Amino acid sequence: MDFCSATIVRKDAELGDLLSKDLFGxxxxxxxNVHSITDLGEIKFITLRKREGLIQCVADDLTxxxxxxxxxxxxxxxxxxxxKEERARGGIEITIKEIDILSEPKMSMPLSISKWKLNTxxxxxxxxxxxxxxxxxxxxxxxxxxxxxRAFRQYLESQGFTGIHTPKIGAKGAEGGANIFKLDYFHxxxxxxxxxxxxxxxxxxxxxxxxxxGPVFRAEKHNTKRHLNExxxxxxxxxxxxxxxxxxEMETGFLKYxxxxxxxxxSKEIKILNVELPVIDKIPCIRFDEVKSLVSKEYNRQIKSPxxxxxxxxxLIGKYFKEKYxxxxxxxxxxPSKKRPFYAMDDPDDETYTLSFDLLYNGMEVxxxxxxxxxxxxxRDKIRRRGMQTDGLEKYLExxxxxxxxHGGLGAGLERLTMQLLGEDNVRAxxxxxxxxxxxxx
Amino acid sequence: MDFCSATIVRKDAELGDLLSKDLFGxxxxxxxNVHSITDLGEIKFITLRKREGLIQCVADDLTxxxxxxxxxxxxxxxxxxxxKEERARGGIEITIKEIDILSEPKMSMPLSISKWKLNTxxxxxxxxxxxxxxxxxxxxxxxxxxxxxRAFRQYLESQGFTGIHTPKIGAKGAEGGANIFKLDYFHxxxxxxxxxxxxxxxxxxxxxxxxxxGPVFRAEKHNTKRHLNExxxxxxxxxxxxxxxxxxEMETGFLKYxxxxxxxxxSKEIKILNVELPVIDKIPCIRFDEVKSLVSKEYNRQIKSPxxxxxxxxxLIGKYFKEKYxxxxxxxxxxPSKKRPFYAMDDPDDETYTLSFDLLYNGMEVxxxxxxxxxxxxxRDKIRRRGMQTDGLEKYLExxxxxxxxHGGLGAGLERLTMQLLGEDNVRAxxxxxxxxxxxxx
Numbered sequence: 021m022d023f024c025s026a027t028i029v030r031k032d033a034e035l036g037d038l039l040s041k042d043l044f045g046x047x048x049x050x051x052x053n054v055h056s057i058t059d060l061g062e063i064k065f066i067t068l069r070k071r072e073g074l075i076q077c078v079a080d081d082l083t084x085x086x087x088x089x090x091x092x093x094x095x096x097x098x099x100x101x102x103x104k105e106e107r108a109r110g111g112i113e114i115t116i117k118e119i120d121i122l123s124e125p126k127m128s129m130p131l132s133i134s135k136w137k138l139n140t141x142x143x144x145x146x147x148x149x150x151x152x153x154x155x156x157x158x159x160x161x162x163x164x165x166x167x168x169x170r171a172f173r174q175y176l177e178s179q180g181f182t183g184i185h186t187p188k189i190g191a192k193g194a195e196g197g198a199n200i201f202k203l204d205y206f207h208x209x210x211x212x213x214x215x216x217x218x219x220x221x222x223x224x225x226x227x228x229x230x231x232x233x234g235p236v237f238r239a240e241k242h243n244t245k246r247h248l249n250e251x252x253x254x255x256x257x258x259x260x261x262x263x264x265x266x267x268x269e270m271e272t273g274f275l276k277y278x279x280x281x282x283x284x285x286x287s288k289e290i291k292i293l294n295v296e297l298p299v300i301d302k303i304p305c306i307r308f309d310e311v312k313s314l315v316s317k318e319y320n321r322q323i324k325s326p327x328x329x330x331x332x333x334x335x336l337i338g339k340y341f342k343e344k345y346x347x348x349x350x351x352x353x354x355x356p357s358k359k360r361p362f363y364a365m366d367d368p369d370d371e372t373y374t375l376s377f378d379l380l381y382n383g384m385e386v387x388x389x390x391x392x393x394x395x396x397x398x399x400r401d402k403i404r405r406r407g408m409q410t411d412g413l414e415k416y417l418e419x420x421x422x423x424x425x426x427h428g429g430l431g432a433g434l435e436r437l438t439m440q441l442l443g444e445d446n447v448r449a450x451x452x453x454x455x456x457x458x459x460x461x462x
Numbered sequence: 463m464d465f466c467s468a469t470i471v472r473k474d475a476e477l478g479d480l481l482s483k484d485l486f487g488x489x490x491x492x493x494x495n496v497h498s499i500t501d502l503g504e505i506k507f508i509t510l511r512k513r514e515g516l517i518q519c520v521a522d523d524l525t526x527x528x529x530x531x532x533x534x535x536x537x538x539x540x541x542x543x544x545x546k547e548e549r550a551r552g553g554i555e556i557t558i559k560e561i562d563i564l565s566e567p568k569m570s571m572p573l574s575i576s577k578w579k580l581n582t583x584x585x586x587x588x589x590x591x592x593x594x595x596x597x598x599x600x601x602x603x604x605x606x607x608x609x610x611x612r613a614f615r616q617y618l619e620s621q622g623f624t625g626i627h628t629p630k631i632g633a634k635g636a637e638g639g640a641n642i643f644k645l646d647y648f649h650x651x652x653x654x655x656x657x658x659x660x661x662x663x664x665x666x667x668x669x670x671x672x673x674x675x676g677p678v679f680r681a682e683k684h685n686t687k688r689h690l691n692e693x694x695x696x697x698x699x700x701x702x703x704x705x706x707x708x709x710x711e712m713e714t715g716f717l718k719y720x721x722x723x724x725x726x727x728x729s730k731e732i733k734i735l736n737v738e739l740p741v742i743d744k745i746p747c748i749r750f751d752e753v754k755s756l757v758s759k760e761y762n763r764q765i766k767s768p769x770x771x772x773x774x775x776x777x778l779i780g781k782y783f784k785e786k787y788x789x790x791x792x793x794x795x796x797x798p799s800k801k802r803p804f805y806a807m808d809d810p811d812d813e814t815y816t817l818s819f820d821l822l823y824n825g826m827e828v829x830x831x832x833x834x835x836x837x838x839x840x841x842r843d844k845i846r847r848r849g850m851q852t853d854g855l856e857k858y859l860e861x862x863x864x865x866x867x868x869h870g871g872l873g874a875g876l877e878r879l880t881m882q883l884l885g886e887d888n889v890r891a892x893x894x895x896x897x898x899x900x901x902x903x904x
Binding site: 306338 | 463465466467468469470472474476493494495512513514535536537562564565567568569571572590591592595596601604607608611612615616619622624625626627628629630631632633643644645646647648650652654661664665667668669670671676677679681683691694698701702704707708710711712713714715720742743744745746747793826836837838839854856857858860861862863865866867868876889893894895896897899902903904
């Protein structure tokens with residue numbers, strides 16, 4: 021009988037092993053993908069791509085002639101002597117003794133992924149996504165994205181939140197409207213979740229504070245640089261709030277934590293991408309109506325849509341607060357009730373506004389949040405006043421019948437947050453495999 | 463201008479605060495949901511439910527007459543004196559001075575959620591899911607589930623894995639077949655992902671080691687105790703493996719880590735549910751064909767389906783290895799090629815078997831994994847031999863054209879893993895909001 025006891029004995033080293041251990045002058049074994057080959061006639065440099073980065077291997081022509089022929093895209097095992105080499109990346113180099121080919125490509129790369137900057141259109145990058153991501157800078161973007169998500173989880177867990185998973189197939193969409201993907205569920209009409217909104221509210225009654233990271237689906241028919249039809253939503257919802265500002269404070273806490281975590285665990289990628297992390301001290305908060313007229317006055321711009329912020333207005337708000345307050349972030353509060361979903365809590369001081377907010381990051385909305393209605397009668401009343409149907413909302417409403425604490429929460433798009441952090445100008449650049457009106461593959 | 467700087471000043475205490483600080487004899491403020499009321503005539507006990515557990519508050523009739531009337535399901539703020547009280551849960555009690563009502567239910571609870579064990583059918587629990595989860599034991603199950611997921615993430619991150627998100631809407635299903643939910647994607651046919659299989663393999667070429675936790679969708683038309691039509695899949699895929707046993711070793715490492723994390727961070731819930739955590743030293747590994755005949759001989763049972771394990775066989779295998787090796791887990795290896803998907807690597811020693819495995823936990827499959835084909839020609843050849851079409855697989859196949867390292871991985875169902883850990887007999891009991899052939903709400 022064989023047994024597994026979680027012991028993996030591997031002869032080959034990772035980059036971290038080579039740097040941390042005193043292996044200089046000794047024989048090492050390393051596995052990786054052949055990222056590039058530089059042929060200088062007498063000697064050849066073979067750069068291997070590993071998960072932690074690149075490592076340079078070198079051999080003279082005489083040695084190489086006795087070894088299997090190498091080409092880019094191969095996966096190989098290289099045995100050789102580890103040496104300090106100041107001119108090489110990371111200060112180390114391996115003098116090749118043996119090469120063992122693990123896997124061979126059928127064709128040469130369609131893009132020069134070994135170039136430092138992948139000088140090609142976003143379209144081409146996305147068409148060849150399965151290989152363009154092998155570029156060191158391309159993949160670093162998604163390592164940063166992982167860091168943002170880890171920060172979200174870790175910070176919320178430290179604040180007493182419980183991680184949950186709620187269903188993505190349901191009977192009716194959270195926000196209503198036409199922007200819902202429909203499917204046939206065993207001969208019953210069903211929809212894909214536009215957000216975990218109803219479920220996370222329900223779960224406030226159970227765990228008080230909950231968060232979810234998962235896909236959301238929006239059948240919106242616009243093709244902009246900031247919209248996706250499927251994206252990863254960072255959601256939280258918390259009970260017993262005294263004021264909706266607690267939600268903004270919680271998000272500020274997450275953002276501060278995020279910057280620290282990125283500095284600590286992702287410094288390599290920060291450097292690769294030359295990212296300037298935001299300095300978050302205190303984030304200005306301004307009312308929707310105030311900022312609307314402020315921007316109008318400041319930039320001599322006519323107000324066209326009084327109930328929402330246009331992308332250009334968001335951009336000007338970002339500019340204004342960067343210049344006046346040196347802040348990359350602004351909370352815009354008290355959005356008009358008209359433009360917020362039925363479950364948004366109206367401001368008791370003026371019911372045409374809601375106790376809600378958006379967070380703008382470098383002039384673009386990255387979060388929508390606010391206090392929700394927790395009283396059953398108030399919720400029913402608002403649904404009635406809006407002339408909405410309650411079909412499919414029965415179980416959601418039932419929750420309030422049996423009592424719910426005051427609560428609120430927010431949702432943030434992971435890809436858009438990454439986009440703004442990295443200074444990309446298209447959200448597809450920070451999405452592994454984007455889904456938009458024209459992209460269903462890869 | 464207001465600012466947010468991540469400072470939330472709350473007067474009210476959480477349970478942890480009350481236990482860790484020296485507040486005995488002092489006035490405290492606490493918010494929570496009224497879980498139960500015990501009326502002893504002269505005095506009343508009000509038990510509040512908070513996210514960390516329950517706390518008993520007490521008042522005499524005279525005091526209560528001056529305060530707002532309380533009922534179950536309310537959310538309240540209670541001000542009072544904290545006292546040691548050995549007879550109370552957690553050894554503390556609050557003598558009520560003031561009560562402030564934050565929210566009121568419209569109706570009394572449809573289930574006795576304040577009972578220790580919710581003595582009702584699973585059907586009723588699921589029908590009233592939004593409130594049945596408020597029961598202390600019900601919610602503890604999902605806290606444990608969170609722990610399993612956190613262990614998966616933390617362990618894999620410690621092993622150099624990168625967390626990813628891959629799209630759930632796609633052009634074609636990973637495993638093919640009829641069990642796919644179909645939807646209309648802007649007038650193009652699309653499907654919901656049955657697994658992140660293709661994408662995680664693609665990402666091995668990028669990050670070497672990747673994991674994903676996300677929903678998967680299976681339009682399977684059976685209504686069993688162990689199947690869901692939407693579930694949360696724990697997936698990983700790793701490159702440069704020398705042998706598929708490395709995958710099993712990695713999973714064993716995760717399971718050991720999981721037990722330790724549950725002991726450390728979830729001891730409260732372990733106690734509430736009276737869970738006996740598995741002792742994982744070394745997990746036996748046995749070939750499919752061997753275990754098949756072993757069970758047949760040992761339990762005098764005819765082999766009916768030679769290419770797969772029937773649920774009853776899995777159960778007997780579990781029993782056998784528990785009795786003979788005192789192991790709750792068994793790896794069954796080398797499944798017949800016939801029953802594994804096209805991308806499974808056949809055993810070079812006997813191509814009718816694959817370099818694959820299932821993990822059985824207490825006699826039920828909780829994981830399927832194995833080595834994958836990494837060579838383009840071999841993959842094309844296997845597709846051809848199976849008479850499969852390659853439509854929709856073009857981008858997947860392209861990845862292999864440009865070179866891929868040897869790799870393999872696994873997928874595990876989070877809900878099923880939780881079910882087996884907790885000794886539940888229906889996977890719906892460990893799913894927040896299950897989706898099956900009849901359940902689309904709540």
